[in-house]
Amino acid sequence: xxxxxxxxxxxxxxxxxxxxxxxxxxxxxxxxxxxxxxxxxxxxxxxxxxxxxxxxxxxxxxxxxxxxxxxxxxxxxxxxxxxxxxxxxxxxxxxxxxxxxxxxxxxxxxxxxxxxxxxxxxxxxxxxxxxxxxxxxxxxxxxxxxxxxxxxxxxxxxxxxxxxxxxxxxxxxxxxxxxxxxxxxxxxxxxxxxxxxxxxxxxxxxxxxxxxxxxxxxxxxxxxxxxxxxxxxxxxxxxxxxxxxxxxxxxxxxxxxxxxxxxxxxxxxxxxxxxxxxxxxxxxxxxxxxxxxxxxxxxxxxxxxxxxxxxxxxxxxxxxxxxxxxxxxxxxx
Amino acid sequence: xxxxxxxxxxxxxxxxxxxxxxxxxxxxxxxxxxxxxxxxxxxxxxxxxxxxxxxxxxxxxxxxxxxxxxxxxxxxxxxxxxxxxxxxxxxxxxxxxxxxxxxxxxxxxxxxxxxxxxxxxxxxxxxxxxxxxxxxxxxxxxxxxxxxxxxxxxxxxxxxxxxxxxxxxxxxxxxxxxxxxxxxxxxxxxxxxxxxxxxxxxxxxxxxxxxxxxxxxxxxxxxxxxxxxxxxxxxxxxxxxxxxxxxxxxxxxxxxxxxxxxxxxxxxxxxxxxxxxxxxxxxxxxxxxxxxxxxxxxxxxxxxxxxxxxxxxxxxxxxxxxxxxxxxxxxxx
Numbered sequence: 001x002x003x004x005x006x007x008x009x010x011x012x013x014x015x016x017x018x019x020x021x022x023x024x025x026x027x028x029x030x031x032x033x034x035x036x037x038x039x040x041x042x043x044x045x046x047x048x049x050x051x052x053x054x055x056x057x058x059x060x061x062x063x064x065x066x067x068x069x070x071x072x073x074x075x076x077x078x079x080x081x082x083x084x085x086x087x088x089x090x091x092x093x094x095x096x097x098x099x100x101x102x103x104x105x106x107x108x109x110x111x112x113x114x115x116x117x118x119x120x121x122x123x124x125x126x127x128x129x130x131x132x133x134x135x136x137x138x139x140x141x142x143x144x145x146x147x148x149x150x151x152x153x154x155x156x157x158x159x160x161x162x163x164x165x166x167x168x169x170x171x172x173x174x175x176x177x178x179x180x181x182x183x184x185x186x187x188x189x190x191x192x193x194x195x196x197x198x199x200x201x202x203x204x205x206x207x208x209x210x211x212x213x214x215x216x217x218x219x220x221x222x223x224x225x226x227x228x229x230x231x232x233x234x235x236x237x238x239x240x241x242x243x244x245x246x247x248x249x250x251x252x253x254x255x256x257x258x259x260x261x262x263x264x265x266x267x268x269x270x271x272x273x274x275x276x277x278x279x280x281x282x283x284x285x286x287x288x289x290x291x292x293x294x295x296x297x298x299x300x301x302x303x304x305x306x307x308x309x310x311x312x313x314x315x316x317x318x319x320x321x322x323x324x325x326x327x328x329x330x331x332x333x
Numbered sequence: 334x335x336x337x338x339x340x341x342x343x344x345x346x347x348x349x350x351x352x353x354x355x356x357x358x359x360x361x362x363x364x365x366x367x368x369x370x371x372x373x374x375x376x377x378x379x380x381x382x383x384x385x386x387x388x389x390x391x392x393x394x395x396x397x398x399x400x401x402x403x404x405x406x407x408x409x410x411x412x413x414x415x416x417x418x419x420x421x422x423x424x425x426x427x428x429x430x431x432x433x434x435x436x437x438x439x440x441x442x443x444x445x446x447x448x449x450x451x452x453x454x455x456x457x458x459x460x461x462x463x464x465x466x467x468x469x470x471x472x473x474x475x476x477x478x479x480x481x482x483x484x485x486x487x488x489x490x491x492x493x494x495x496x497x498x499x500x501x502x503x504x505x506x507x508x509x510x511x512x513x514x515x516x517x518x519x520x521x522x523x524x525x526x527x528x529x530x531x532x533x534x535x536x537x538x539x540x541x542x543x544x545x546x547x548x549x550x551x552x553x554x555x556x557x558x559x560x561x562x563x564x565x566x567x568x569x570x571x572x573x574x575x576x577x578x579x580x581x582x583x584x585x586x587x588x589x590x591x592x593x594x595x596x597x598x599x600x601x602x603x604x605x606x607x608x609x610x611x612x613x614x615x616x617x618x619x620x621x622x623x624x625x626x627x628x629x630x631x632x633x634x635x636x637x638x639x640x641x642x643x644x645x646x647x648x649x650x651x652x653x654x655x656x657x658x659x660x661x662x663x664x665x666x
Contacts (some may be wrong), residue, residue: 001414011511013506036489150639171644264397305483305492305608306608307481310629311610315412
C-alpha cells in the first residue's frame with residue numbers, strides 16, 4: 001500500500017510508493033558527455049568571464065589571471081541586474097517590478113572535472129566562507145530581500161557549464177518557497193513555542209532510521225516526506241535562522257558533513273546529477289526563533305512530470321528509511 | 334532590464350528575461366527515438382493492460398479486444414490504490430495516511446504515433462467526454478477529495494509510454510497547488526467580489542497582446558506571468574468552477590480550441606515535449622463563485638534547475654507577448 005506523507009514545515013504531501021521500493025541499482029544514471037577545452041572557468045581563460053568580485057589566490061597575485069583556488073564572478077548572462085531603479089507598477093490587474101538583483105558565480109576549483117564531493121574539506125570550507133562573505137556584502141543593499149545560494153551539478157540538473165560551480169541569485173522579493181517555510185514554521189511556533197526544524201532534528205536523531213551521518217554540530221538526514229529518492233537535508237544542530245551567521249569553525253565542520261553526504265550519494269547512486277539549495281532567512285530577518293537554515297540536496301533520478309507540475313505533489317519511489325540505510329551503509333573510504 | 338511579474342492567482346513571481354528574448358528557433362527540440370512493437374496501448378495487445386473501465390468501441394464488440402477508438406484502463410503500476418481503508422495517523426511530529434486513490438490511463442487513439450494535436454476534433458471531444466464521465470463516477474467515492482487530469486507528451490516531459498495517453502489521479506487530499514489557487518482566488522473575491530479568472534479573461538481579450546485564439550465559449554492565452562516559454566492556458570469564457578459540469582456541446586468547442594492551441598505550439602516550436610494539466614475545483618466544492626476551471630499547457634523547452642527548485646521562482650526567457658505573437662501568426666493549415 002502506498003503511503004502519503006506530509007512535510008511538517010510547509011504541508012506538502014508526498015506519495016511514497018513503497019511497493020515499487022526502488023533500490024539504488026534500479027536508477028539508471030546515464031553518464032554525461034564531457035567537452036573539455038574553451039571552458040571560461042579554467043586557468044588561462046579568466047578574461048572570458050566578467051572581472052572577479054573576489055578570489056582565493058596567492059598573496060600579491062594579480063586578479064583575473066591564473067593561480068587562484070576559488071573565483072567569484074558576476075554571471076555573464078544574469079537573470080537579474082544590480083544596476084537600475086527598483087520600480088513597482090501595475091498593468092491592469094497585474095503587478096510587475098523591474099528585475100533588480102544580483103547573479104554571481106562561484107567557480108569552486110580550477111580543476112575542470114573535479115566534483116564538489118571530491119574536493120578537499122578545506123577547499124569546500126573556503127567555498128562556504130565565500131558564500132558568507134558575498135551574502136554579508138550583498139545584505140547591505142536594502143533593495144535585496146533574499147539571497148539564494150544553489151548549485152546545479154550535471155546537464156540534466158540544469159547546469160549549462162560542466163566545470164564545478166555554485167550560484168547566488170539575490171532577489172528584490174522573498175521567494176514563494178521561503179515565504180511558505182517562514183509561514184509554516186511560524187504557525188508551528190505559535191502552537192508549540194518551538195522551532196519545527198529543531199523538533200525534526202531531535203526526532204530524527206532519536207529515531208535514527210532516516211539519519212545519514214552526524215557530527216557535533218550538524219546532522220544529515222533523509223527527510224520524512226522526501227520528494228525525491230535519495231534527497232538529503234543538512235541542518236545545524238543548534239538553532240540558527242541565518243546561514244551567513246555561521247562561525248568560521250562551524251563552516252569547517254559543515255564542509256565535512258557536506259562532503260560526507262555528497263560522497264555517500266555519489267557512491268550509492270552512481271554520481272547522479274543533482275540540485276543543491278541553501279535555505280536561509282530573508283535578509284532583513286537576521287534572528288528568528290521559528291526559522292532554521294538548512295541545505296537541501298536533490299538528486300535527479302526521477303523525471304518530474306505533469307502530475308507534479310499540476311498538483312505540487314511528488315511521487316517518491318524509494319522510501320526515505322531505505323534511502324537512508326543505503327546512504328549509511330555505503331563504503332566511502 | 335529583466336522584469337518580475339506576479340501571477341495574480343497564487344502570487345508566484347516569475348523572472349521574464351526580456352534581454353535574452355528567445356525566439357522559437359532558439360529552442361532546440363531534440364527528436365526522441367521511437368520504439369514501436371510490443372506497445373500495450375496498441376491493437377491486439379489489450380491483454381497487456383488491466384481490463385478496461387470504459388471504451389469507445391463499435392456496438393456489441395467485446396471488451397478488451399481490438400476495434401476501439403478510445404480505452405480507459407487502470408494504471409498497471411498505480412501511484413495510489415482504490416482498495417483499502419483511508420487511515421490517518423501520526424509518527425512523532427509527522428502525519429501520514431494510507432495511499433488511497435485511483436490512477437487511470439486514457440489511451441487516446443489506437444494509432445501508435447498519432448499526437449493529440451493531430452487527432453480529429455471529434456476524437457478529442459470523445460476524450461474530453463471520457464474525462465467527464467470518469468470524474469463523475471469517481472466523485473461518488475467520498476474518500477476522494479481531488480481528481481487531477483494530466484498528460485505527459487514525450488519522454489523528456491516524463492512520459493514512460495510513447496503511445497498518446499492521458500491520466501487521471503484521484504487523491505484523498507486537495508493538492509497544494511489547487512489549495513493555493515482556491516485560497517488566492519478567494520482572497521481576490523473577498524476584496525473585489527469578482528472571480529480573478531473572469532477578470533483575467535476580460536483583460537486579456539481587451540488587451541489582445543497575449544491572446545492566442547478564441548471562440549464563442551473559450552479563450553487560449555499566454556498567461557501574464559508564464560513560467561515557461563510558450564506556456565498557454567485555455568479557459569471557459571463563462572464562469573464555471575468544475576470542468577466536469579461542462580456541457581457536451583461545449584466539450585466539442587473545447588476540443589477545437591485545444592487542438593488549435595496544441596497545433597500552434599507544435600508548429601511554432603517544433604513539436605516539443607509538454608505537460609498538460611486540468612485544474613478544476615475539489616470534488617466536494619461543485620459550484621464556487623471564486624474558482625474557474627482551466628487547462629495549463631507547459632512545453633518543456635527549458636530545464637528546471639536548482640534556483641527554481643529552491644525558490645519556486647521561474648525564469649522565462651521568452652516574454653509572453655512575443656510567445657503569443659508567434660503562436661498567433663503560425664500557419665496551421
